[in-house]
Amino acid sequence: MVIDKRSAALVLLVCAAALVASAVGDGPLLNGNFEYPPNQSQMSGSKVTGENAIPYWKTTGTVEYIGSGQQQGDMILTVPEGAHALRLGSDASIQQQISVTRGLYYSVTFRASRTCAQDEKLSLTIVPVTGYPVQSGEPLPIQTVYSSCGWDAYSWAFKAEAGIVSFTIRHPWQEEEDEGCGPIIDAFAIKTLNMPQPTQNNLLTNGDFEEGPYIPPDCKSGVLVPPMNEDDVSPLPGWMIMSYKKVVKYVDTAHFAVPRGGRAVELVCGVETALVQEVYGTVEGSWYRLEFSVGDAANGCGASADYSSSPGMKVKAIAGASETTVDVDFRGAGGSTRGKLEFQAPASPTRVVFVSLGYHTKSDNSGTLCGPVVDDVSLVAIAQPSARRLLL
Known part of the structure; x- marks a missing residue:
């Protein structure tokens, strides 16, 4: 039986996506920019209907696979990086398991844009698979746009309480939200944070700000x-x-x-x-x-x-x-x-x-x-x- 290169690549991709956790170093998460396409048998138009349709990610709720320049009503949707991104409907979420080193600190960087004038937020959570306490912070407000391109890069940090953690980003439920609204997210990356210590020459920690979140090479707006x-x-x-x-x-x-x-x-x-x-x-x-x-x-x-x-x-x-x-x-x-x-x-x-x-x-x-x-x-x-x- 002859298997062409395209079929072989697809088999390898499916096998890799089935792994329990993504082992990553500093830089983009696996399929963090969503350029690996979803399984079309688990799609209805742009909506994701199967929770494992997107390689390396698990989805819940109304999640849409967005293409650059895609039009929704009178609005053209923006994709922060590459050709594709995801839009999260009310109470929708995506999740990826990540292999980390217990006891170390990590920062997650991602890009987001809002699609409506509503007060949209994003909630990030880390759950160690071994049952340690959940880590989550206040929902990130994305109402204000800080760059002229229409989207911003955000950072969030956590301490790894286990060797494998489940990272989830969710758009919290809003009672009166329009079905066509919801933030667009893209370009997820991770970075191990070193923890500088104060010295006699400087009682401050990280006073030079050299230690901080991952900045993508093409991120012109910080x-x-x-x-x-x-x-x-x-x-x-x-x-x-x-x-x-x-x-x-x-x-x-x-x-x-x-x-x-x-x-x-x-x-x-x-x-x-x-x-x-x-x-x-x-x-x-x-x-x-x-x-x-x-x-x-x-x-x-x-x-x-x-x-x-x-x-x-x-x-x-x-x-x-x-x-x-x-x-x-x-x-x-x-x-x-x-x-x-x-x-x-x-x-x-x-x-x-x-x-x-x-x-x-x-x-x-x-x-x-x-x-x-x-x-x-x-x-x-x-x-x-x-x-x-x-x-x-």
Whole structure:
């Protein structure tokens, strides 16, 4: 019997999809961009009718296999990466089992776009197959679009409590949602998170932001880090995002100006979002110096349409009961400056906070939200503040 190459590839694909768990390294999940097509015998038009129709994934509820440029009523559906994606109806979900290393931390990156003006959300859950506690956070709000392309890249993190975990992303049920609505999801990837430790030279964890979620090579708009509770695992080790519904953006040197190293954080939501770290190495009553870089991402932010003089951007840094404000006025063309704050720790731990004091959009009239970047943050103990030494 002769088997052609196409048939052999199909047999191998079906066999691989039947594995209990996908063993993956840093990068895309197996069929994370949904380019392997579903089993057509388990489809009705664009709707998935069989829970195992999509290779490597299990589906529940109303899930649609979307093609780039597909029209739904008067709306053309957008596909974030490649030619295909999935749309999740109300209370629909997809699930994949992943082989991980117990005790390590991981971040999942994916892209999503909303199809209607409703307040759409996505809920992510990790369930170890051996029965350890479920990990889930607050539903990710995707109502606000932070890029001009119509979709955004999001990140979410977890600690592996077993060697095989089941990852689920679900669109929570909404009572009055239109059947034609529901978010489109695509381009799932995973990354092992290293957990940097504070040192005597820097009491902060991950102050240079070099450790963070996976950024796809073609991701020109950065990766969003959503708000989280204090007990959640952060995609940015050491840091929390304090907000009701807004985010910060994790950016890299491939597409943005970064003050130092390869990664930084862009504060894109003004006073609605704070970048926070609790520092446990401080001693009540002792003096410390906080230093940091704030800059312009070279993405046309904070500038007027003709790049004339503009008010610029401002970043407030708070450490304990002290604060300082640093101006960022580079007219959207890049550049950075250093800020410094010397303070006496009122207690331990000491909370360090960064917040943008204004709301900004890019100068290309796209309405894309943007803001100043924060990078290269350090906290060290000092004998006494420099101003006091000058008086002695």
